[in-house]
Amino acid sequence: SQTIHQWPATLVQPVGSPLSLECTVEGTSNPNLYWYRQAAGRGLQLLFYSVGIGQISSEVPQNLSASRPQDRQFILSSKKLLLSDSGFYLCAWTASGETQYFGPGTRLLVL
Amino acid sequence: EDKVVQSPLSLVVHEGDTVTLNCSYEVTNFRSLLWYKQEKKAPTFLFMLTSSGIEKKSGRLSSILDKKELFSILNITATQTGDSAIYLCAVPKTGGFKTIFGAGTRLFVKA
Numbered sequence: 001s002q003t004i005h006q007w008p009a010t011l012v013q014p015v016g017s018p019l020s021l022e023c024t025v026e027g028t029s030n031p032n033l034y035w036y037r038q039a040a041g042r043g044l045q046l047l048f049y050s051v052g053i054g055q056i057s058s059e060v061p062q063n064l065s066a067s068r069p070q071d072r073q074f075i076l077s078s079k080k081l082l083l084s085d086s087g088f089y090l091c092a093w094t095a096s097g098e099t100q101y102f103g104p105g106t107r108l109l110v111l
Numbered sequence: 112e113d114k115v116v117q118s119p120l121s122l123v124v125h126e127g128d129t130v131t132l133n134c135s136y137e138v139t140n141f142r143s144l145l146w147y148k149q150e151k152k153a154p155t156f157l158f159m160l161t162s163s164g165i166e167k168k169s170g171r172l173s174s175i176l177d178k179k180e181l182f183s184i185l186n187i188t189a190t191q192t193g194d195s196a197i198y199l200c201a202v203p204k205t206g207g208f209k210t211i212f213g214a215g216t217r218l219f220v221k222a
Contacts, residue, residue, distance in 0.1 A: 032208060043117075043199065043214040044154075051208065059209070090153060098143050098203040100210060102153035 002027035006091050006103035013110055019064075019078040021106050023091030026072065031093040033074040034100065035066055038088040050074060086110045113138045117200050117213035125221050128190050132216045134200030135182040144183050146174055147199040149215070154199055157185070190220045 003026045013019060025031050032051050036044040046059045048066035056066050063082060067075045074091060091103040118133045136144065143161045147154035158167045160176035160183055167174050171190075176183045187194055200213040 036212075044201075044212040046209060049208055057208070098210070099145060099156050099159060100154075100201075101156070104152045 002093075002101065004091060004093055004101060004103040006089075006106055008106060009104065010107045011109070013081050013108065015083055015110055016080050019076070019081050019085070019108070021076040021089055021091075021108075023074040023076075023103055024072055025074075025093050028072070028093070028095060030071060031095060033068065034092040034094075035074065035076050036090045036092065038090060040087070044090065048076070081110045083110050113202075113204060113211055115200055115202050115211045115213040117198075117216050119216060120214060121217040121219070123219045123221065124190055126191060128220075129186065129188045130190060130218060132185040132187075132198050132200075132218070133182060134184070134213055136200075136202045136211075137181060138202045138204060138211060140205040141178070141181075141202065142205075143203060144176055145201045145203070145210075146183070146185050147201065149197040149199055150195075154197075157198075187218075190218075192220050192222050194218060195220045 005024050034049045035047040037047055038044050048056055048058055050056050050068045053068055064078050086109050089106045092100040094100050115136045124130055143159055145159045146157040148157050158174045163176055163178040171188045174185045197215040197217050199215045201210045203210045
């Protein structure tokens, strides 16, 4: 069966520090991968999606970036965090269908 | 602009009550609508609806789609405290790579 992992689970970072969140999927090949952010009391905002290794589409211009160095690995990064980057970050995958399967999320607090 | 709007944004009920959550959408080339339940962390899939008037049912939860009026409802009968969660409505865009999420309905069921 397929599983999706995210780490860390929680993170507290100072403004201006770098960020690296990692997501890995097991039990499937060539998944579509997604990064979402959910601010408190808000819906899910799509940040990036990837249909293959090295292929990244950005939905929202900001100080975040994403990379997909391996088929089942998706990384979200920032060189300098802003206060507004605080939120709950979710990684998700789909196969060929439209149902998305989400990881456990990373709660990021930027102080 | 494509959008998905959920109402109400929050709801407090007592155990045993029946609730109806609403989701309206305006998305070009509509293909499907999905409902997710989000407790403390990752959203989990509930239903995918593609055809008007056909009810999907799982235990005390049911959902139906109206493609003419562009909305869906999610019903929960005999609510329990374990139903307390955020319920998200989502509509994939053409090509299936991007999904638009509503802001969610936060349901709280009191014992």
